[in-house]
Amino acid sequence: MSLPVSSVAPSESPVPSVPVLPALPASASILRTAELLLRNPSAVLAQVQAGGPELRELPLRLAVCALIGFGAFGFLLGLTRSPLAGLAAAPKLMLVGLGSLAVCLPALHVYGRLLGGRGSALQAVCEALVALSTTGLTLLGLCPVWLAFANAVNHPPTGYFHVMLGSLAFLGLAALRGVWVLVKALRIQGRTTLHLLAWTALYGMVGIQMAWVVRPFVGTPGSPSVAFRPLERSAFDAASTLWRSNVDSLTGDWRPRSSDSEDPEERW
Template sequence: MSSVTPAPAPLSSPLALAPTGMLRTAELLLRNPSALIAQVQAGGPELRELPLRLAVCALAGFGAFGFLLGFTRSPLAGLAAAPKLMLVGLGSLAVCLPALHVYGRLLGARLSALQAVCEALVALGTTGLTLLGLCPVWLVFANTVNHPPTGYFHVMLGSLVFLGFAALRGIWVLVEALRLQGRTVLHLLAWTALYGMVGMQMAWVVRPFVGTPGSPTVAFRPLESSAFDAATTLLRSNLDSLDGGRPEPESLEFSTETSPAQESL
């Protein structure tokens, strides 16, 4: 009597073997964001849980990088900076989300409000995970340049570069995923400019993240001028230091004797 050999079980795909829940979402953000965008476009019951998972990925990265940013001043500044940077990332997105949905609808995108939220959070989650990956690099950078009298200015300029790189990578991942699906990305370009301006101004509102050396640690500074004036002042201070000048850190500190545009980050 012949025995029947059972057929081998089909091999599961790498996606099926991936962990479920938060870990699976983080893995897709890192390895295959296009599959995540396809899942958003397809809809389904899991879509309701996706915004929370993506937001947690984003907040983890923003919080970790914010803590290290403030830690260049003190552990207390790090504990204060972490929730501030989380607020800047998620708060700016919340302010700009209606514009993203409207821009997309005007250009023919057939997405629900929930799908638009998920796609924006894919970009923000990628930004957060990028910041998380940059944390060791930031520690080396800050330890290298954070020396008086010009270290403060280099740390501030470096923080803008790191944050800008992570934000651009998040947008780029989303743009590429949409292009692979043959969808329009024009609305994302306009929305990215809006999100960048809102994010800079919100960061200015909740400053400082580090604070100038020699000044007391404060939770918030008075609102004066704008983030764009401060960015110009910061760039000028870095250029002066490269030219051999020795700008004083207090020149970026807000006081009754200084210009509001010179308030520190």
């Protein structure tokens, strides 16, 4: 007797399909990226490492997050003098953050390649923007703290020096957090971080000098407001003089200078 042949084909194991998410508006995508950076930046870097079609849209989202933070802090920095100075300082600080990154990006990709990295140029751009956007979001979170600090120390005749030194400290703290997030994520992925540390030092020097070129962000009290200051000396000379002015003000040895044109600390 012949056995009946079943007309039903043997069932195949179902293959799980990846759900396709609906396209979100640009603003929603930026907010989602910012939220993920605040909660779990390693997940963003894992997405960068994995690649995919969304990688082409990620640089714009990260750049917007960075620019919002830098712009908000720049406005509050200039606001210590006047609202007009704040409106001028906001785009200047945005230019410093993103412009310094653009100048140093080729070095990051080259350093990574020399140490055996296999990532593409787009992945290097995204990783650097993750650090920059984390810095910007950190500055955004520090804005209320900055307002309290500036209100406490911005009193003549030495308040200007305290404000400028404090701004360097706030910017440095935010930048260190951005670098730390990137270093931590690369370590989790088992990748080298030596090239990142070397690149961070380069980026810091370029950023400081670019900030010196596009100054003033606040402007010396009592001096006329200008869009840009002429270039003299370097940012590192000015930082050294600014530090000495703060020390002199704390010890009671500070006194007004007879000439403003030769004092680099008054050019910020």
